[in-house]
Amino acid sequence: AQSVTxxxxxxxxxxxxPVLLRCNYSSSxxxxxxxYVQHPNKxxxxxxxxxxxxxxxxxxxGFEAEFKKSExxxxxxxxxAHMSDAAEYFCxxxxxxxxxxxxxxxxxxxxxxx
Amino acid sequence: GAGVSQSPSNKVTEKGKDVxxxxxxxxxxxxxxxxxxxxxxxxxxxxxFQGNSAPDKSGLPSDRFSAERTGGSVSTLTIQRTQxxxxxxxxxxxxxxxxxxxxxxxxxxxxxxx
Numbered sequence: 036a037q038s039v040t041x042x043x044x045x046x047x048x049x050x051x052x053p054v055l056l057r058c059n060y061s062s063s064x065x066x067x068x069x070x071y072v073q074h075p076n077k078x079x080x081x082x083x084x085x086x087x088x089x090x091x092x093x094x095x096x097g098f099e100a101e102f103k104k105s106e107x108x109x110x111x112x113x114x115x116a117h118m119s120d121a122a123e124y125f126c127x128x129x130x131x132x133x134x135x136x137x138x139x140x141x142x143x144x145x146x147x148x149x
Numbered sequence: 150g151a152g153v154s155q156s157p158s159n160k161v162t163e164k165g166k167d168v169x170x171x172x173x174x175x176x177x178x179x180x181x182x183x184x185x186x187x188x189x190x191x192x193x194x195x196x197x198f199q200g201n202s203a204p205d206k207s208g209l210p211s212d213r214f215s216a217e218r219t220g221g222s223v224s225t226l227t228i229q230r231t232q233x234x235x236x237x238x239x240x241x242x243x244x245x246x247x248x249x250x251x252x253x254x255x256x257x258x259x260x261x262x263x
Contacts, residue, residue: 069251078153078240079192117213125191135207139184139192 036136037062039128041140049148054098056143058126061107068109069127070100073142079125085109096120121147151175151187155241162262170226174243177205181224182244182252183216187237195239198224199246205228231262 042057060068067086071079083094088101100111109126126140154173160166160205174197183195194208198218209215218224228235238259242252 041232071251071254076256079242079252080254081251082225084251135194137194141191 037064037066037128037138038128039138039140041124041126041143043143044141045100045144045146047146047148048116050118051115052113054116054120054145055095056111056124056145058109058111058140059107060109060126060128062086062128062130064130067129068100068102069129070094070098070109070111071125071127071139073123075122082111082124089122116145116147118147118149121145152256153241153255155239155258157258158256158260160198160261163250164233164262165230167227167229168231168260170228170239170241170260172224172226172241172255174222174241175253176222177245178243178253179221179246180244181206181218182242183224184240184242185237186240186257189204192240195226222243228260231260233262236260236262 039060048054065087069084071083072082074078083092083097083100085092085102093099098113100109102109123142123144125142129137156171160168168179184192186192186194196209196216197205213229214224230252238257240257241253242254244252
């Protein structure tokens with residue numbers, strides 16, 4: 036069975052500095068990987084997805100993630116944080132369509148200081 | 150519609166009462182999912198519908214929880230004899246048949262059982 040681990044429950048950065056949110060996964064297959072963002076009192080919004088094409092994936096709002104099979108990682112990065120990036124971020128691994136075939140990480144809360 | 154619509158956005162109910170939560174998915178999305186998000190927790194899978202197939206109910210926490218999807222579109226999640234531990238945000242998502250495209254989430258229903 037697949038699993039996903041977000042290595043940090045909280046990350047705090049200053050505005051204008053780089054963001055790194057770490058995600059490791061395990062899967063018996065070649066999974067699809069996603070990052071979602073959830074702003075307070077909002078639903079989850081898809082940031083980006085990896086589905087066995089290019090290993091460096093660019094998403095919305097300047098975020099990108101790199102799939103590293105050898106490290107089983109899919110870390111989310113952004114060169115320069117903005118105050119509006121403060122939110123909860125979820126890494127997701129999926130082995131196909133269906134309920135438990137898609138696993139959400141526990142989330143990483145990003146704080147951005149002025 | 151343009152997005153996934155959930156209603157009500159907030160619901161306060163007394164312990165022991167039944168509640169119904171509604172989800173209107175994106176038109177043409179064959180897959181529909183219900184998740185529960187408790188305070189400070191990740192997403193807990195509840196139930197998954199795909200087209201006319203039998204739903205995957207393996208995530209429902211007890212027999213007080215049920216869901217139906219009429220005409221392959223609108224879904225209703227029903228919680229009978231609500232308990233305080235049912236208090237959470239209930240999120241609905243829909244996707245194309247191939248979940249590689251990611252999910253589109255609604256804004257959720259915040260349920261408070263008093």
